[in-house]
Amino acid sequence: MARRWTNTLTPADVTPKATFMNRRQIMAGLGGMAGLAGMGALPGQAQAETLEPNSWEDVTTYCNYYEFGTGKGDPAKYAGSLTTSPWSVKIDGLVDRPGDYGFQQILGEMTLEERIYRFRCVEAWSMVVPWTGFELADLLALAGVQTGAKYVAFETLYRPSEMPGTAYQVLDWPYREGLRLDEAMHPLTMMATGIFGKDLPNQNGAPLRLVVPWKYGFKSIKSVVRITLTDEEPPTSWNMANAREYGFYSNVNPEVSHPRWSQASERRLGGGLFASRQDTLKFNGYEAEVAALYDGMDLSEHF
Amino acid sequence: MIDFVNQTLRRFPVWGIYLLGGIYPTWLLYNGVTGGLGPDPVKALEHAMGERALQLMILGLAVTPLRRLLRVNLMKFRRAIGVVTFSYVVLHLLVWLVLDVQIVSQILADIAKRPYITIGMAAFILMLPLALTSNNWSVRRLGRRWKQIHLLAYPAVLLGGLHYVMLVKGFQIEPLIYLTVILALLCTRLSFAPKRAAV
Numbered sequence: 001m002a003r004r005w006t007n008t009l010t011p012a013d014v015t016p017k018a019t020f021m022n023r024r025q026i027m028a029g030l031g032g033m034a035g036l037a038g039m040g041a042l043p044g045q046a047q048a049e050t051l052e053p054n055s056w057e058d059v060t061t062y063c064n065y066y067e068f069g070t071g072k073g074d075p076a077k078y079a080g081s082l083t084t085s086p087w088s089v090k091i092d093g094l095v096d097r098p099g100d101y102g103f104q105q106i107l108g109e110m111t112l113e114e115r116i117y118r119f120r121c122v123e124a125w126s127m128v129v130p131w132t133g134f135e136l137a138d139l140l141a142l143a144g145v146q147t148g149a150k151y152v153a154f155e156t157l158y159r160p161s162e163m164p165g166t167a168y169q170v171l172d173w174p175y176r177e178g179l180r181l182d183e184a185m186h187p188l189t190m191m192a193t194g195i196f197g198k199d200l201p202n203q204n205g206a207p208l209r210l211v212v213p214w215k216y217g218f219k220s221i222k223s224v225v226r227i228t229l230t231d232e233e234p235p236t237s238w239n240m241a242n243a244r245e246y247g248f249y250s251n252v253n254p255e256v257s258h259p260r261w262s263q264a265s266e267r268r269l270g271g272g273l274f275a276s277r278q279d280t281l282k283f284n285g286y287e288a289e290v291a292a293l294y295d296g297m298d299l300s301e302h303f
Numbered sequence: 304m305i306d307f308v309n310q311t312l313r314r315f316p317v318w319g320i321y322l323l324g325g326i327y328p329t330w331l332l333y334n335g336v337t338g339g340l341g342p343d344p345v346k347a348l349e350h351a352m353g354e355r356a357l358q359l360m361i362l363g364l365a366v367t368p369l370r371r372l373l374r375v376n377l378m379k380f381r382r383a384i385g386v387v388t389f390s391y392v393v394l395h396l397l398v399w400l401v402l403d404v405q406i407v408s409q410i411l412a413d414i415a416k417r418p419y420i421t422i423g424m425a426a427f428i429l430m431l432p433l434a435l436t437s438n439n440w441s442v443r444r445l446g447r448r449w450k451q452i453h454l455l456a457y458p459a460v461l462l463g464g465l466h467y468v469m470l471v472k473g474f475q476i477e478p479l480i481y482l483t484v485i486l487a488l489l490c491t492r493l494s495f496a497p498k499r500a501a502v
Contacts, residue, residue, distance in 0.1 A: 264409065269343050272336075274402065
């Protein structure tokens with residue numbers, strides 16, 4: 001606490017919003033740019049332009065959070081009742097310092113940064129979201145990952161009294177997700193605590209959630225209460241519900257079709273009724289950063 | 304009570320069904336264009352038209368049991384209900400083709416590869432002869448065969464219900480309720496059949 005940074009700046013020092021937005025876009029575009037630069041293709045500016053974030057309304061009223069109902073508007077309607085303070089995350093399994101980590105305690109240890117990521121749902125719609133958060137690797141370092149650990153399992157809060165959607169067995173609650181350790185440690189993988197520079201609204205997974213931008217949205221588990229390091233692949237909710245349709249990896253991949261939706265293209269929300277579909281990018285546009293994680297793997301088998 | 308309902312129904316003109324049936328999608332489209340349907344107006348429109356079509360199919364299917372069991376007479380509206388149902392199915396399909404999937408190759412692949420879409424298309428095709436023969440001339444011209452053709456409504460509504468059950472993710476109650484109601488209404492046909500044969 002003693003080393004907390006104190007603000008000496010005045011409103012006059014605030015970066016003009018246009019500059020600020022532009023800078024954020026370029027930073028977020030870095031991923032795609034790195035890949036494109038490698039191929040000597042598009043200038044960075046063009047890449048940055050495609051990453052104009054969606055509106056606050058898009059991001060906060062169009063959510064899949066089945067604990068509050070299966071309608072896209074249900075979470076915004078019903079998640080208000082969720083108590084997110086106090087909050088703690090149990091970190092256990094193959095770690096040196098297992099225990100309950102209080103949310104404020106975690107915030108005190110982490111450095112928050114803002115990142116604009118593409119967000120691609122398995123249902124073939126997408127958004128661009130400005131997240132605030134920290135790298136998952138930093139949180140895992142806090143607990144000390146042991147050498148035998150190969151996977152990270154996550155669990156969402158299960159509190160029926162505040163989650164009307166859990167009255168129905170839409171999924172086998174609590175919601176569970178998982179990553180391979182190298183995916184979890186990847187610098188793009190973050191734990192988000194906010195969007196648009198504000199605290200996460202409940203419907204977006206308050207107070208902290210996973211964000212894995214190269215995977216379908218359901219991998220980015222919300223309102224995390226437990227993180228377990230294991231040596232075997234953990235069960236994950238959608239895979240448990242329908243293994244034929246939802247694999248453990250669930251990387252965004254236009255070449256691997258889903259039984260329900262072609263994944264070759266997507267509808268970027270925010271364009272209104274007559275917006276054109278756009279091509280889906282492999283690994284959601286983060287191929288240059290993450291493709292190496294899957295070297296030698298048959299991605300249509302490990303979908 | 305039933306008499307009062309029937310008298311009120313008798314005074315309601317059939318064109319009122321067509322008018323209401325036309326106002327609703329117009330209102331939805333207006334909202335879709337002006338931002339009143341939320342972040343994903345395409346899906347909102349697509350789902351609204353599909354769900355209304357299913358509800359109207361169920362209403363159409365309920366006309367006969369309502370008359371036989373409760374003596375409520377909706378007979379004069381039945382054709383209008385059917386025609387509005389079909390036009391909603393067409394709108395549902397059009398939204399999916401033009402605003403949602405857009406790409407012809409992907410549309411064809413979806414119809415062939417995704418069972419819930421194949422089934423939805425089959426339901427639409429079964430409804431085509433019904434829509435085409437929903438006029439006085441066809442009724443006169445086809446005579447007894449008209450009734451036989453219109454039995455296609457039964458498999459069509461069943462496929463419509465299945466389409467909904469299959470398209471949702473996870474275990475969801477609402478589409479199962481629709482399917483149960485459809486099955487119950489279809490079962491009432493089984494019990495009417497011998498009665499009709501006796502007459």
